[in-house]
Amino acid sequence: MNHKFSIGDVVEMKKQHPCGSKEWEVTRVGADFKIKCLGCDHQVMLPRTKFEKSIKKVIKSADDIIQP
Template identity: 40%
Template sequence: MALKLRLGDYIHLKKRHPCGEFRWKVTRLGDHVGLECFGCGRLTMFYRAQLESKVKEIRSARATGDIRN
């Protein structure tokens, strides 16, 4: 199943980041998806196909009211 992501969306990954956070903000879209850790601000890139198996939940930026990019 293809992920339907938009810039600014928040995703909840299955595994915890070393800083202890599960939530990430989508900062770049394309073949690679850029993510920013909600806890420590670390930036990382995933292949879209890799990310599909790691995502637990997607929250739209429009639903949360945060549409800053």
């Protein structure tokens, strides 16, 4: 996936979280990514390579929000 991720992005993962949600919010970027489940607020840290392989699509990009 050729995408620059930023804090606040909402992504859909390939596998479902045990709570039933597939949507996660990116809360930290770098060599490791920290993501928060939007279903139950559980937070997970993943290495960049595993994160990029696990993504199905970007639902909402933080860049799409127009800032005044």
